[in-house]
Amino acid sequence: MRGRIVVAGLAGLLVSGCAAEAEPVAVPPPAPVALDVSAASSGGACRLLDFAVIEQIVKVRFDVAAASERNDTHTCVVRSERVALPELMLSVSETSIDKTTFGADVVPDKATKITGLGQQAYRRTAAASGGHGPVAEVGWLATDGRLATLTWTGAKGERTAADKLAAELIAVAKKVDTRAL
Template sequence: MRGRMVGAGVAVLLVAGCGAEPEPVAVPPAAPVVVDPVAASSGGACRLLDFGVVEQHAGFRFDVAAASATGDSHTCVLRAGRETLPELTLTVTEASIDRATFTADVVPERAGRVTGLGQQAYRRTTSAKGALGPVVEVGWLAAEGSLATLRYATARDTARADAEKLTDALVTLARKLDTRAL
């Protein structure tokens, strides 16, 4: 009798499992996760830059950062996607020079003076050349004696007057950078 009961129980279980397959549940696809990269993740001099802060000052959104180092110089280049211009470059070179040497050997001819940035600083805008439009440059002798340069290269069709308007923005951005953090 026990054998019949077990056999009947097994038969019931087998029959119950043979029913129609349930319909699959439709699950909506997950929304794509958008990750806003940070320039600092590239390392090197890029650790000093933030895409959002740069956008506030330069008025252009960069989303690609690349860092390199050669000897005592650390460089970070920012671009927007696959575009080659505009391009923002930060270079910091570890050095121990004084103001007189900076003025004599680093400051370009016809550069304007900038106050309130490092020990001494300059600004200049160069003319369009080749595939580049005007280039805006701010350079300074940092408090600890290192040399720093912010360079904004514009597209070929950029008017020089428009590029020169970026100089104040780059000076403000430069004041926010702590070159000792390298």
């Protein structure tokens, strides 16, 4: 009988200890999860760009993309989340112009003609103005009846970088498949 009384007493102590409310344990909040989102997820002309390809060619990491569409023109701007410049903009418009009209009306003065990109293409740089640095631009008449422009806007004081980037933008432009739009 004593054994039963001892067991009953222990059981009572155990149950009474479990009934008491325990102090909550402080758990640190989970660390934020960083997700790599592709430029294509922004839609529009951003579907034609890839952050990894851009970084591989121009050695600048972009991680934010925004797209816009107006009539037959699709645009995409990519930049870093941390700084406003540099930025890269792609603009693609449907067109019915031919090579002659492109050369006469679209190619800017002092632009350099380039080969191996679309039906006809050019590259140019412009000096810094306003609140931004120099600009490098590659424009081309794609084989699918589209006019495309890839524009790099740098931070102030990067003139030599813009000249070098104009050549690198040609490599990026060759990766853009305007037919996928």
